[in-house]
Amino acid sequence: MQELWFFLQLVIQGLAVGSVYALVALGFVLIYKASSVINFAQGELLMVGAYICLALLTTYQVPFWAGFFLTMAFSVILALLIERLVLRPMIGEPAISIIMITIGLSLILKSVVAGIWGTQIKVFPAIFPQTPVRVGEIMVSQVYIYTFMASMVFLVLFALFFKYSRMGIAMRATANSNQVALSMGISVKKVFAISWCVAAVVSAVGGILIGNINGVNSTLAGVGLKVFPAVILGGLDSIPGAVLGGLIIGILENLSGGYLDHYFGGGVKEVAPFVVLVIILMIKPYGLFGTEEIERV
Amino acid sequence: MSLQQSGIFHETYKEDMAIFQTPFIKFWMAAFMVLLILFPWINKPLNALVNTNTLYLMNLIGIYIIGAHGLNILTGFTGQISLGHGAFMGVGAYASAILTVKVGIPFWFALPLAGLITALVGMVFGIPSLRLKGLYLAIATMAAQFIIGYAMRNWSTLTGGSTGIVVSSPSFFGISLGDDRSYYYLVYTLVIATTLYTKNLTRTRPGRAFVAIRDRYLAAEVIGVNVWLYRILSFGISSFLVGIAGSLWAHYVLVVNDEAFGIWLSVQYLAMIIIGGMGSVLGGIYGAVFMTLLPILLRIPEHALTQIYPGVFAIFQSMTEGVFGLIIILFLIFEPDGLAARWHTIKNYWKLWPFSY
Numbered sequence: 001m002q003e004l005w006f007f008l009q010l011v012i013q014g015l016a017v018g019s020v021y022a023l024v025a026l027g028f029v030l031i032y033k034a035s036s037v038i039n040f041a042q043g044e045l046l047m048v049g050a051y052i053c054l055a056l057l058t059t060y061q062v063p064f065w066a067g068f069f070l071t072m073a074f075s076v077i078l079a080l081l082i083e084r085l086v087l088r089p090m091i092g093e094p095a096i097s098i099i100m101i102t103i104g105l106s107l108i109l110k111s112v113v114a115g116i117w118g119t120q121i122k123v124f125p126a127i128f129p130q131t132p133v134r135v136g137e138i139m140v141s142q143v144y145i146y147t148f149m150a151s152m153v154f155l156v157l158f159a160l161f162f163k164y165s166r167m168g169i170a171m172r173a174t175a176n177s178n179q180v181a182l183s184m185g186i187s188v189k190k191v192f193a194i195s196w197c198v199a200a201v202v203s204a205v206g207g208i209l210i211g212n213i214n215g216v217n218s219t220l221a222g223v224g225l226k227v228f229p230a231v232i233l234g235g236l237d238s239i240p241g242a243v244l245g246g247l248i249i250g251i252l253e254n255l256s257g258g259y260l261d262h263y264f265g266g267g268v269k270e271v272a273p274f275v276v277l278v279i280i281l282m283i284k285p286y287g288l289f290g291t292e293e294i295e296r297v
Numbered sequence: 298m299s300l301q302q303s304g305i306f307h308e309t310y311k312e313d314m315a316i317f318q319t320p321f322i323k324f325w326m327a328a329f330m331v332l333l334i335l336f337p338w339i340n341k342p343l344n345a346l347v348n349t350n351t352l353y354l355m356n357l358i359g360i361y362i363i364g365a366h367g368l369n370i371l372t373g374f375t376g377q378i379s380l381g382h383g384a385f386m387g388v389g390a391y392a393s394a395i396l397t398v399k400v401g402i403p404f405w406f407a408l409p410l411a412g413l414i415t416a417l418v419g420m421v422f423g424i425p426s427l428r429l430k431g432l433y434l435a436i437a438t439m440a441a442q443f444i445i446g447y448a449m450r451n452w453s454t455l456t457g458g459s460t461g462i463v464v465s466s467p468s469f470f471g472i473s474l475g476d477d478r479s480y481y482y483l484v485y486t487l488v489i490a491t492t493l494y495t496k497n498l499t500r501t502r503p504g505r506a507f508v509a510i511r512d513r514y515l516a517a518e519v520i521g522v523n524v525w526l527y528r529i530l531s532f533g534i535s536s537f538l539v540g541i542a543g544s545l546w547a548h549y550v551l552v553v554n555d556e557a558f559g560i561w562l563s564v565q566y567l568a569m570i571i572i573g574g575m576g577s578v579l580g581g582i583y584g585a586v587f588m589t590l591l592p593i594l595l596r597i598p599e600h601a602l603t604q605i606y607p608g609v610f611a612i613f614q615s616m617t618e619g620v621f622g623l624i625i626i627l628f629l630i631f632e633p634d635g636l637a638a639r640w641h642t643i644k645n646y647w648k649l650w651p652f653s654y
Contacts, residue, residue, distance in 0.1 A: 236432070
């Protein structure tokens with residue numbers, strides 16, 4: 001029985017972290033679908049969001065709701081700047097250049113954050129209630145529950161946005177085919193810019209949520225790397241796949257951390273998602289829901 | 298001016314295939330070689346001028362040139378992106394350290410063995426390239442980077458965990474290669490050998506197959522290039538060279554631990570070949586020189602500013618990475634073909650000066 005509760009605890013924590021992965025993966029897939037850019041700076045967007053929100057809450061003593069919206073606004077501006085100054089000149093360049101440019105971007109964001117706020121870990125002021133909840137025989141910190149719920153709310157909001165809003169439909173059309181979208185009068189450039197905005201906003205939300213669980217420092221950017229296993233598992237160009245992949249990777253890393261750590265001497269959590277990634281790439285490279293690329297001569 | 302021909306007119310295929318085509322280039326190449334051989338004996342004034350040990354820098358540059366050639370073969374010639382070359386260099390360093398310290402093999406056998414072991418590891422992680430292209434491969438090799446890094450940190454019985462392994466300097470027929478000057482000759486012998494190898498590789502069947510795969514792999518397959526075989530071979534050769542670089546690094550720095558071989562090193566390698574020029578042998582050299590000297594150059598404004606505002610030091614420390622990032626972005630936007638291409642343009646302009654039009 002004890003075993004089962006331990007398992008359940010790992011799953012619940014994994015689900016909470018996984019829901020954040022799902023959120024960030026959503027932003028990642030969105031950029032990839034719209035403009036075929038693999039964004040290696042996703043984790044840094046997340047870190048910047050968390051730091052901005054933290055600074056607003058602690059240094060400027062802004063109430064949480066205001067700080068949250070200001071962070072969102074800042075993320076949108078940052079995303080627009082990045083898209084316009086860095087990514088727009090690279091349209092049509094080879095994949096390696098685009099990968100390298102997002103890596104360069106991540107280096108800049110990381111060093112600016114380290115320059116302003118230093119590298120010390122900072123604790124987020126409590127946003128969610130602190131008392132743990134009792135589920136059967138285990139205590140679950142409420143942060144996990146709220147994180148999961150908040151992520152789900154955002155995922156549903158974005159699902160509705162893509163399904164019903166005019167812009168959301170235009171974005172799906174662009175993702176499907178840039179050329180057809182152009183000929184239907186959709187401004188593809190605008191769609192690229194908005195994809196970056198959405199990605200930056202979901203990352204910032206993810207950053208605030210994860211920052212609440214683990215505290216804020218530069219290792220937060222590592223969450224952006226965990227998105228890769230998630231999107232590869234789900235299929236690089238599938239939004240439902242990204243969400244499902246995020247949840248699965250979150251649970252999986254927590255389970256492997258819980259059960260395998262004392263065999264391998266700790267830190268299995270950090271590497272298990274990447275082992276999964278390599279295995280998926282070898283047996284099913286286009287993931288669960290990705291479109292298989294078939295080439296005809 | 299008089300040394301230079303107004304154009305290159307080949308009369309035989311042999312002349313056309315030659316690496317150094319004109320007497321002018323041969324002369325300057327020879328002069329450069331003499332300078333390279335004499336460098337450890339004449340670097341004293343230079344040391345005083347820039348206030349660092351230039352011989353140490355030259356050795357680092359040499360080691361990175363070998364690694365950059367390796368990545369250039371894979372990325373520049375074959376068109377396969379690798380974000381795992383930092384870890385592959387680590388594999389070479391650890392392999393060499395373990396072979397010499399724990400197994401007791403002399404350095405001269407451990408060096409090629411380290412290369413071979415790295416080649417094997419590289420080929421294993423290259424297997425996904427059978428089915429994957431650009432973007433997916435970048436992610437697969439990034440996973441390789443993290444998995445290998447984890448193994449280096451946590452497989453303590455083999456790698457010594459976070460303390461690492463202490464290595465001793467090699468010796469050559471009883472002469473110790475422990476000091477900068479003698480190690481310089483070891484490194485640059487290998488630099489010249491690998492540079493010639495890389496240059497010649499592009500003129501052989503595998504080299505041409507690599508370029509064909511890069512340019513259009515479907516067409517390459519149609520004309521009878523075994524795409525899978527040559528991709529794996531490219532991973533093998535590339536990792537071999539990086540492994541050699543790792544082994545040289547280990548026996549120069551004398552302690553091997555995992556921190557040196559993180560994703561940051563992989564990014565630096567990619568930056569080297571992008572800034573130097575992808576698919577150009579000279580590009581790897583320019584890139585390695587540039588990336589090694591950049592932190593030194595950044596120290597100058599840092600030093601000057603610290604004198605004025607003492608608090609600025611901490612900020613500058615963190616800015617180094619940012620400047621790297623900025624330089625990568627600027628190069629990609631404004632000079633995507635790298636320093637090698639820029640050098641070519643400048644050379645062509647001055648060749649016919651003042652009658653260039």
